[in-house]
Amino acid sequence: MVTAPLRPAALPPAGLPGLDPAWSRLVQAPDSAGAPRTWHLLDTAPDASPGEVAGTLVCVHGNPTWSYLWRHLAAAASSAPVPWRVVAVDQLEMGFSERTGVHRTLAQRVGDLTNLVDALELSGPVVAVGQDWGGIVVTGWAAAELERSSGGAGRHRAGSGDVHLAGLVVANTAASYPADAPPPGALRAATLPGVLPLVTRRAEVFLRTTLALPKPALPAGVRAAYRLPYGTAPDRAGIEDFVADVPVGHDHPSRPALDAVTGGVERLRAAGVPALVLWGPRDPVFGEWFLRDWRRRLPHADVHRFAGASHLTPEDPRFAPAVVQWLDERSTAGPAPESILGSTSGPTAGAVEAGAPPRLWAALEERSGDDGPAVVEVAPDGTFRAISWSLLARRTRELAAGFEAMGVRPGQRVSLLVPPGADLTAALYAVLRVGAVAVVADAGLGVRGLTRAVTGSGVDWVVGVPKALAAARALRWPGRRVAAGPVSDAVLRATDATATLLEVAERGQNRLAAGLPLPPEPEAGAEGAVLFTSGSTGPAKGVVYTHAQLSRLASAMGAVIRTGPGAPLVSAFAPFALFGPALGATCVVPAMDVTRPATLTATALADAVAASGATSAFLSPAAVVNVLATADALDERRREALAGVRVLLSAGAPVPTPLLQRVRELMPLADPRTPYGATEVLPATDVSLSDVLEAGEGEGICVGRPVPGVVVGIAPLDADGRAGDEVDAVAGVTGEVVVGGEHVKDRYDQLWVTHAASVRVRPSAELARALGAGRWHRTGDVGHLDEAGRVWIEGRLAHVVVTADEVVTPVGPEQRAESVDGIARAALVGVGPREARQLVVVAEPETAVTGAVGRTTVAPPALAEAVRRATGRNLAAVLLVPALPTDVRHNSKIDRVRVASWAERVLAGDRAGRLA
Numbered sequence: 001m002v003t004a005p006l007r008p009a010a011l012p013p014a015g016l017p018g019l020d021p022a023w024s025r026l027v028q029a030p031d032s033a034g035a036p037r038t039w040h041l042l043d044t045a046p047d048a049s050p051g052e053v054a055g056t057l058v059c060v061h062g063n064p065t066w067s068y069l070w071r072h073l074a075a076a077a078s079s080a081p082v083p084w085r086v087v088a089v090d091q092l093e094m095g096f097s098e099r100t101g102v103h104r105t106l107a108q109r110v111g112d113l114t115n116l117v118d119a120l121e122l123s124g125p126v127v128a129v130g131q132d133w134g135g136i137v138v139t140g141w142a143a144a145e146l147e148r149s150s151g152g153a154g155r156h157r158a159g160s161g162d163v164h165l166a167g168l169v170v171a172n173t174a175a176s177y178p179a180d181a182p183p184p185g186a187l188r189a190a191t192l193p194g195v196l197p198l199v200t201r202r203a204e205v206f207l208r209t210t211l212a213l214p215k216p217a218l219p220a221g222v223r224a225a226y227r228l229p230y231g232t233a234p235d236r237a238g239i240e241d242f243v244a245d246v247p248v249g250h251d252h253p254s255r256p257a258l259d260a261v262t263g264g265v266e267r268l269r270a271a272g273v274p275a276l277v278l279w280g281p282r283d284p285v286f287g288e289w290f291l292r293d294w295r296r297r298l299p300h301a302d303v304h305r306f307a308g309a310s311h312l313t314p315e316d317p318r319f320a321p322a323v324v325q326w327l328d329e330r331s332t333a334g335p336a337p338e339s340i341l342g343s344t345s346g347p348t349a350g351a352v353e354a355g356a357p358p359r360l361w362a363a364l365e366e367r368s369g370d371d372g373p374a375v376v377e378v379a380p381d382g383t384f385r386a387i388s389w390s391l392l393a394r395r396t397r398e399l400a401a402g403f404e405a406m407g408v409r410p411g412q413r414v415s416l417l418v419p420p421g422a423d424l425t426a427a428l429y430a431v432l433r434v435g436a437v438a439v440v441a442d443a444g445l446g447v448r449g450l451t452r453a454v455t456g457s458g459v460d461w462v463v464g465v466p467k468a469l470a471a472a473r474a475l476r477w478p479g480r481r482v483a484a485g486p487v488s489d490a491v492l493r494a495t496d497a498t499a500t501l502l503e504v505a506e507r508g509q510n511r512l513a514a515g516l517p518l519p520p521e522p523e524a525g526a527e528g529a530v531l532f533t534s535g536s537t538g539p540a541k542g543v544v545y546t547h548a549q550l551s552r553l554a555s556a557m558g559a560v561i562r563t564g565p566g567a568p569l570v571s572a573f574a575p576f577a578l579f580g581p582a583l584g585a586t587c588v589v590p591a592m593d594v595t596r597p598a599t600l601t602a603t604a605l606a607d608a609v610a611a612s613g614a615t616s617a618f619l620s621p622a623a624v625v626n627v628l629a630t631a632d633a634l635d636e637r638r639r640e641a642l643a644g645v646r647v648l649l650s651a652g653a654p655v656p657t658p659l660l661q662r663v664r665e666l667m668p669l670a671d672p673r674t675p676y677g678a679t680e681v682l683p684a685t686d687v688s689l690s691d692v693l694e695a696g697e698g699e700g701i702c703v704g705r706p707v708p709g710v711v712v713g714i715a716p717l718d719a720d721g722r723a724g725d726e727v728d729a730v731a732g733v734t735g736e737v738v739v740g741g742e743h744v745k746d747r748y749d750q751l752w753v754t755h756a757a758s759v760r761v762r763p764s765a766e767l768a769r770a771l772g773a774g775r776w777h778r779t780g781d782v783g784h785l786d787e788a789g790r791v792w793i794e795g796r797l798a799h800v801v802v803t804a805d806e807v808v809t810p811v812g813p814e815q816r817a818e819s820v821d822g823i824a825r826a827a828l829v830g831v832g833p834r835e836a837r838q839l840v841v842v843a844e845p846e847t848a849v850t851g852a853v854g855r856t857t858v859a860p861p862a863l864a865e866a867v868r869r870a871t872g873r874n875l876a877a878v879l880l881v882p883a884l885p886t887d888v889r890h891n892s893k894i895d896r897v898r899v900a901s902w903a904e905r906v907l908a909g910d911r912a913g914r915l916a
Helices: 067-078 106-120 133-148 196-202 205-211 220-230 234-244 255-270 288-297 319-332 362-366 389-406 422-434 443-457 466-474 489-495 501-513 547-561 574-579 602-612 621-629 636-643 657-666 689-695 752-758 765-771 811-818 861-871 896-907
Strands: 024-030 036-043 056-060 085-089 124-131 163-171 275-279 302-305 373-378 384-388 413-417 437-440 461-464 480-483 497-500 527-532 542-546 569-571 587-589 616-619 647-650 676-678 681-686 701-706 710-716 735-741 775-785 791-796 823-831 838-845 877-880
Touching: 024 106, 036 067, 036 106, 056 067, 056 106, 056 133, 067 085, 067 124, 067 319, 085 106, 106 133, 106 255, 124 133, 133 163, 133 255, 163 319, 196 205, 196 234, 205 220, 205 234, 220 234, 255 288, 275 288, 275 319, 288 302, 302 752, 319 752, 362 389, 373 389, 373 422, 373 602, 384 389, 384 602, 389 422, 389 501, 413 422, 413 443, 413 466, 422 437, 422 574, 437 443, 443 466, 443 527, 443 542, 461 466, 466 480, 466 489, 480 489, 480 501, 489 497, 497 501, 527 547, 542 547, 547 574, 547 647, 547 681, 569 602, 587 602, 602 616, 602 621, 602 636, 616 621, 621 647, 621 657, 636 657, 657 689, 681 710, 681 735, 681 775, 689 701, 701 710, 710 765, 710 775, 735 765, 752 775, 791 811, 811 823, 811 838, 811 861, 823 861, 823 896, 838 861, 838 896, 861 877, 877 896
Parallel strands: 056 085, 056 124, 124 163, 163 275, 275 302, 373 587, 413 437, 413 461, 437 527, 461 480, 480 497, 569 587, 569 616, 616 647, 838 877
Antiparallel strands: 024 036, 036 085, 373 384, 527 542, 676 681, 681 701, 701 791, 710 735, 735 775, 775 791, 823 838
């Protein structure tokens, strides 16, 4: 018997922010029990004929929202160059759909949706889209559609239309949930006895709390629109029932249905259904565990984490463009026989690259009988500890066997928070040998940045010194913990460490002594490492490299560094210290805080050179500055040691020519080299001081010619300071520097949108031929090529100043400002709206500027006029500050965005405040 609805379905009133009333319609379809029901849904193209749209997005909301959640996606997808039809449903008991009084379980909701989609008689490609518990429902529907189809992700049975399941898009939802786990996150309090009806149905607590999650806050009109269909307690009964249906425990009625959804996810994976997972990391309900679970169950999925986003991910302004971009990227990539969206560009684990170079640990194994030094650690007093190749190779094998014994498995992620030296080197190579993924993020990112990196990477293990493990516990970083270095039992207990590295090695010794082999070597295309950028131009990004790419990266660096067997390298930059053993080179670690390059002194550098007889050294620009600043403390013995250095490299940021010229006073045999690149592609170009002097004056900093195997092109800037996708190698054209090569990154980790933008390149035919099988990367730097093919860097794309009359790149004017006596370092920024934007120089003064050091001030008139003449610009102001804000890793990349914001406030009359 079918009873009359408690409240019939209705159309929402006109005037709701962002909602086109023409999209609303009422549709009749039987529910899962066969009872006729009326649904409200948004439908952007109900009368579209075949060919008018690319396909249909079936969007399902969660609790306590309604189809209003998808209004931004509806607008974006329906107005895209290749439009998609959007069908966003209000689930029964929710939104403006019928209130039936039925307590609906997960299985019923999946059945309800199935019947509704059948009633709509959709045809062509269909992409399932869901958020919160709507994501579970739509995933269950997608898996059911796949199951009842006759050809995988292809044509489905008659009665459901000629539907092709073309993809799955989910946001902050679950693929599974352990039966013995408590309710997820913030739902725990809501499900306490007596609390649930009070906060969900009788009052709007649950509803209002959900709407308060997005930051910045939703506009009042939007919050009111969400609350509109839930004005009375009976209207909110569905909200209560939805929470009550969370399948906690083995005996919950919806547990079998959730398990069926989980099994359906596996079928979607096996069928290769393209998937996009978009995530708000600040979600108090669906936290990081759920995202890691999606990644594990759909390893081919494209994943993007929206920094700062919370639970209501579709409300984030970046969400709808990301979905539309994904649809466009997938559909234009070339349709596969069974899916318009084609193949994905997710993780490449398991792929085998033809002609892949030897793995990073090959040099260790080749030299396992060599008693010569592999790693030399220098103490502050000049004494040192040398670790032989044979010992390093043996310890690496022992740690690899020990990690496997502890449960470290291929593909798991291991965060390494250990200072450079023998322990870190052995642990890194052991992790790679086991097939796990090394996550390398140094303390230079700061506590917040490091927490974001470790947590966002979804690490399974953390190997760290006690200080790092204490932070891991205090900040609730994920993963089991292993302590590095001498550690007491008390420290182990205090940090929740499972074991020490020594204990891991002892386990490995026992396994190897018993004749147990190491696991098979990981394939060339498997993930090898996630290396984090410095975070100098925004949140640090994880850069994924496969094993083959890591090997090619090491080879490319070795060619530039000119190091290898018999050529010890002093490295004051952690990444190079880690690659040394792969090149067969002795790696010397000087006494310094490697996370703060400016702590390297001339004495510490000289002691490191003397300890190993090294003739090569790699320093960051900030380290070079401090070495020169502390050179007066050198005695004759140490000066003699530095005089033997023949290869000096400095990279991480463009290095001013005057700085390199001063280096020759300490190292007269060296022709300083400054390879250019980034975490995503290093090295890209190489240049020596002699090359720079030969190039002469130019706009920006000359970073030389591309290294072998690398292709460099330019994406020209338009009048708005934006770089397009067309890339060529025409001399004298300023634009974004685009680099191609075989050792370019595989992708950004869980940043699909960012990665897609970084590889969106339309190269000229000549550049495409030159690149061959390599990959492109848009560096975010601006510059140009000269007639001799040299690359000149003029700044960051994000720091280009666009005025009413011109586009100005900052480095050239800054260099000319720094040529003025009294100016140590300068930043060129723009202030004001574009139509009236003015150029301003903010500079660090030299100590010779009386009264200007140690405080913020306006430059004296004579100095300001000298800066104006030198730059050739009509500067609105020249401001002096004690220090410009720079990144920690290199101590040299100026945060011009921050400088511009500060300068604008100061010139508007606000208090100056602290800048650096």
